[in-house]
Amino acid sequence: MALTQKQIDFFSENGYLSYGRILEDAEVELLRREYDAEFAKAWREDSLRNLAVSADADLEAKRQAPQQMLQIMQMCERNMHFRRLLYNERILDLVQDLIGPNIMLFHDQAFSKPARTGGAVFWHQDNAYWKCRPATLISCWLALDDADKDNGAMQVIPGSHLKPVWHEQSESTDLLLDSESQVDKDQAVVVELPAGGCMLHHCQTLHYTQPNTTDRQRRAFAIHFMQPGTSSPPTFSNGQTIRAGFNHPVLRMSI
Ligand SMILES: O=C(O)CCC(=O)C(=O)O
Secondary structure, eight states: OOSOHHHHHHHHHHSEEEEEEOSOHHHHHHHHHHHHHHHHHHHHHTOOEETTSOTTOOHHHHHHOSOBOEEEEOGGGTOHHHHHHHTOHHHHHHHHHHHOSOEEEEEEEEEEEOTTTBOOEEEEOHHHHHOOBSOOOEEEEEESSOBOGGGTOEEEOTTGGGSOOOEEEOSSSSSEEEOGGGOOGGGOEEEOBOTTEEEEEETTOOEEEOOOOSSSOEEEEEEEEEOTTOBOOSBOTTSOBOOSSSOSOEEEOOO
8 A cells, every 4th residue: 555544534634635745856856857848839829828817818818827727637638747747656656645545637737826926726626617526526736836825725615525515607717716704714735845746625515726926837737547447528617628639538547
């Protein structure tokens, strides 16, 4: 087992686990280079989203927006290094301890918060977007830069995975909003991580990242894992579709 029983129990009770470093310096360096190249290309091709503006904003509006919460979906379909990362044995060992030995990809996404202009990702439960059944998906969120509260480390509400809450569509951004009253922000825990560190969270855990108020960028990559047999509607609740192609590969199977 890669996780101790204590860590597994902590995850079951709280819906998240701060694991700490899982990638070596050289792996982080390589992924950062590839990440930056993919974001530069995506800007040129207009194939990324700025979640801080509404979904129909054009390229200029995305560029000029005072807040930048940049997202590339399915990095694994664009870049071999990120595709290989999905099969990283160290990461899959952690996931296996939480959802068992049969593991499929739901999808992946890169989230970039530039220094100073990096916007927030509002409090949400991932499964409010995904509507997967059973709601047993696990995410591994990897920090490619040191992440602390001020540059947008992950914040979570312990225990919130036990109950889905109502979310509504934000009018000004491409994000779902929690209903303010349903999140007791006093309970929030900030999961600070070093570059190359990861945290795991359940698909119903309420989480949030604040705007980046520092001079340090915050790059992150999230892999969302599911058990075979998980069903999901073809589009997310905000109308977004997972691009076809690589789709939902089996990452580990024990027959
Ligand atoms: O990286 C971020 O700022 C947000 C990440 C997130 O919401 C997620 O991984 O589900």
